[in-house]
Amino acid sequence: MHEILDTVTSNIIPIISVFIALATLWLNRKPARDQIFEYRKKISDFAFDSYTKFGDEKFKKISYEYAIAALTKDNNLTTEQRDTLLSLKNPVFELEHFSKCQRLIDVQKNSLTWKNVFYKSRVYRWILKSLCFITYLLGGFICATPFMYDVYFSEKTLAHFSKLSPWYKVGSLSFIIATGFLIMVPALAKGSSITLAEKIVKNQRNLNN
Structure with missing residues (x-):
């Protein structure tokens, strides 16, 4: 024993x-959903910067969509x-x-x-x-x-x-x-x-x- x-x-x-x-x-570790958030946030920021430079409403819409997608951290909604x-x-x-x-x-x-x-x-x-x-x-x-x-x-x-x-x-x-x-x-x-x-x-x- x-x-x-x-x-x-x-x-x-x-x-x-x-x-x-x-x-x-x-x-x-950095969860996958946090990586998704950072990736989409960068795209949203880039699209908004493009909107402020060029005034194209399409960039504004893309920025808005990616901002929401970043907050929800999903892939399919x-x-x-x-x-x-x-x-x-x-x-x-x-x-x-x-x-x-x-x-x-x-x-x-x-x-x-x-x-x-x-x-x-x-x-x-x-x-x-x-x-x-x-x-x-x-x-x-x-x-x-x-x-x-x-x-x-x-x-x-x-x-x-x-x-x-x-x-x-x-x-x-x-x-x-x-x-x-x-x-x-x-x-x-x-x-x-x-x-x-x-x-x-x-x-x-x-x-x-």
């Missing part, structure tokens, strides 16, 4: 440090759909989070609805979020398994594990932790996207009322 503890402290903790470092780099997003009750919140749950929401002229008919049911969404939460806890449980091995595994299993090579031990424990992360992250993303979509759709309905 002490050999397993030594394996965890000497090998798994550095591996977790690598996971944390990679996660930090991922979180601090029409001008009417983007105008709908800008006219919501809390445009700062909606524009900031819309891209995270865009696949769940159908943007129509002056209205937002659920793309999937099942998502219109509050009970269905609650069930999905509950499943996401349970799956997230399951992933966390799997991640914690290597640190509570004496609780989850029998003495016979621990004795067998202690006879394995160090590399096999490290590989097995790393696989368990990685599996837990791979379960946690999608569940968290799915549950968060549903919650954000609910808030955006609700805000739009309140605006209409």
